[in-house]
Amino acid sequence: MTTAPPVGGLADVVFEHAATDPDRIALARKDADGHWQDISAAQFRDEVIGLAKGLLAQGIRFGDRVGIMSRTRYEWTLFDFALWSVGAQSVPLYPTSSAEQVFWTLHSAGASACLVEHEDHAMTVGSVIDRLPQLRTLWQLDRDPVTELTTAGAHLGDEVVHRHRMAVTPDATATIVYTSGTTGRPKGCDITHANFMAEADNVVLRYEAVFHSRPGDEASTLLFLPLAHVFGRMVQVAAVRGRVKLAHQPELAARALLPDLRSFRPSFILAVPYVFEKVFAVARRQAETDGKETAFDKAVDIAVRYAEALEHKAFGTGAGPGAALRMQHQLFDKLVYSKIREAMGGRVRHAMSGGSAMGRRLGLFFAGAGVTIYEGYGLTESTAAATANPPERTRFGTVGTPVPGTTVYIADDSEIWLHGAQIFRGYHNDARSTGAVLSEGWFATGDLGSLDEDGYLTITGRKKEVLITSGGKTVSPVVLEERVRAHPLVAQCIVVGNDRPFIAALVTLDPEAVTHWLTVRGKPELPPSDLVRDPDLEAEIRRAVIAANTLVSQAESIRTFRILAHQFSEESGLLTPSLKLRRRAIEAAYAAEVDALYET
Structure with missing residues (x-):
């Protein structure tokens, strides 16, 4: 077990690594031609300190909070460590956030500046900026704010950054991460430098051996988890602290992710x-x-x-x-x-x-x-x-x-x-x-x-998600939903039955898997409303439900189900940004379908 150091913050390790092993490859990023370019520990330090000076030059001060609304990319990591170098706090926002979600997060955190990825994000922030009087500055990644800020701060000496960095203590807040909120408004979690250091260092200590594909090789990972989620941020911090070569990939979709896995070839x-x-x-x-x-x-x-x-x-x-x-x-x-x-x-x-x-x-x-x-x-x-x-x-x-x-x-x-x-x-x-x-x-x-x-x-489940049927039977839906989802045709499954006489389910389909299934069986493409009534498809989903029911008692089993024509999505407000089901929202949106499951 390791504990957080008694002094200092997350940015210190960038400067320590550059001093002790400046030529080690710390990160990699794609150039304009799509080729991976290595970044040494010394180069990363220089980019961090240059950006940090620019942040100071443009008015970011110790303790300020800065929103970051972007997909997973190199610049997010660069901004995180630059902000930590001057004692500022980052406030991540999911790139798919609505205007109201952006407003709530930036308002609740009291953010004085925000970094967005592109024009659409800028317009989202712009639509609520009149309600955010504390928000003074907006940067846009596709307009190269790194160069702009580095140039703006070039007249400052490095010692200005170091004075700020030395004032950071482990118990200072490093970031405020808002929960994705399956119910109610998201809450901001104050996560300190010590929290991140204890988490990352203990994970690295326990799992360092598995970071390599074989003993002695270079440890490297491709980060494609959203950096707005705490899991992605932990990976980022652990990689930098654990001397793991880190690269970023902005899309979880297989068509984009798999080619980058093949070209970057991570060790884990x-x-x-x-x-x-x-x-x-x-x-x-x-x-x-x-x-x-x-x-x-x-x-x-x-x-x-x-x-x-x-x-x-x-x-x-x-x-x-x-x-x-x-x-x-x-x-x-x-x-x-x-x-x-x-x-x-x-x-x-x-x-x-x-x-x-x-x-x-x-x-x-x-x-x-x-x-x-x-x-x-x-x-x-x-x-x-x-x-x-x-x-x-x-x-x-x-x-x-x-x-x-x-x-x-x-x-x-x-x-x-x-x-x-x-x-x-x-x-x-x-x-x-x-x-x-x-x-x-x-x-x-x-x-x-x-x-x-x-x-x-x-x-085994969540306290708030336990269902109690009208007969008094308590059912945790997770085990049933996971087993139904194991079927290749199933995208999502939500189990219902609270205050109802029995357990039932709504099921959505994976479009790619369904297209393949239709092709292999020589079936024509059908509109979603017709497809869900296909008897062969229904038989496939029934098999998935029967398999799930083997895990529970008869009273807890799914008695009936309905296949929906469309998936639950984040855009429709039915999924959180981390892809968790918003149960209340789904049951409200599909109230008629749920009621139909219980009609005799």
Whole structure:
């Protein structure tokens, strides 16, 4: 376990690394031709200090708050460390935020300046700027504010920045990250420099060995998680502090992400389950197109059995894969698994997953295919990971054991409580909400879970999302929803049934998977309203529901379902920016469809 240093802030490490190892490649970014260009530790320091001087020259002062509204890109990391160098605080905004969300965040935080990515973002801020009298400055990334600011601050000496940096203390706020808010208005989490240092350093200490594809090689990662989310910010800070070469990719879509994985070739990645689900789905569809779906499914089964055997060996409950299984695994490694790894860049042998739950079978498959995914759990309030699976004993289907320095306690009502140096200071200007969740350093997460005999945590749901049927049956919807979503045709699933006689579900479809499914079966393209009534499609989704029902009692099972013509989206207000379901909003938007599920 490591603790945050007694003095200093997050920016210090940029200057320390440049002084001790100036030529080490610290980051990479794409040039205008799409080629990756290396950035040394010394070059990054020079860019940070140049930008920091420009921020001072344009009126940013110690303690000021600056909004950042952008996709994941190099400049966000540059601005973060420049702001921290002068004692300012960054306030991330999702690039898809509405005008009202932008207003609330900037107003609540009291931001004096804001960095946006392009004209559309500038117009969004502009539409509410008359209600933000404290907002004095707006920069736009596609107009190269880095050069503008660096030029503006060139007359200042470096010592001006260093005086500001030396005044930063570990307990100072580094950033205010607003929760994505499945219910109610988002709350700003005051996360300190010490929170980030404790979180990042303990993750690096525990998992440094898995950052490499093989012992001794260069550790590198491609960051494609949104930097507006605390998981992405933790990866950014941990990479810089842990001397991991860091590159950025602004799109989660497979068509953009997969080519960059192949060209950058990271040694490990950190992602949400959606990314791994997409990699698997693309491989499965390609196999079906090539007429090799039977062989692919056999390869999946072998990978799962192989990984399960290794898991049993790690926990002392088995001898590991037998000779026959090892031979089959070796055969499919050449035919299937190597192609999966190549799709992720070719070097990746380890990955970390968080943000939402990942199915046990998917985790076993990737492990059997040569990419072990360490699933973890955390929240904005815990500065990302509070638990994660240990490399030497991964228990798939759980979110692992506490990261060093963290304590997990399960209350009498199964709520998860967390304690550690990475727990946030409180909600910004909201003592009432802070007092409701923080008590003597313990954070009440609102999530439900259980610890097994080895100390591994399993998430079972959220307190606010537990359903109670009219018959008094208590049901946690998460396990059912995740199992239905495991079907390749399913994009989303929401289980309903609160104050209703039984449990039911609304299901949305993955357009790419449906198009492939129609093509393989020689079916014509249909309008969404007709497609959802296709009896063969309904039979496929019914199989997914039946599989989910095997996990619960009959009283908890999904009795009926409805396929919707369109996915839930962030733009429609039905998903949070981190892709979580806004349950109340969905049930309100689809009230007629929900009522129809219960008509006799």
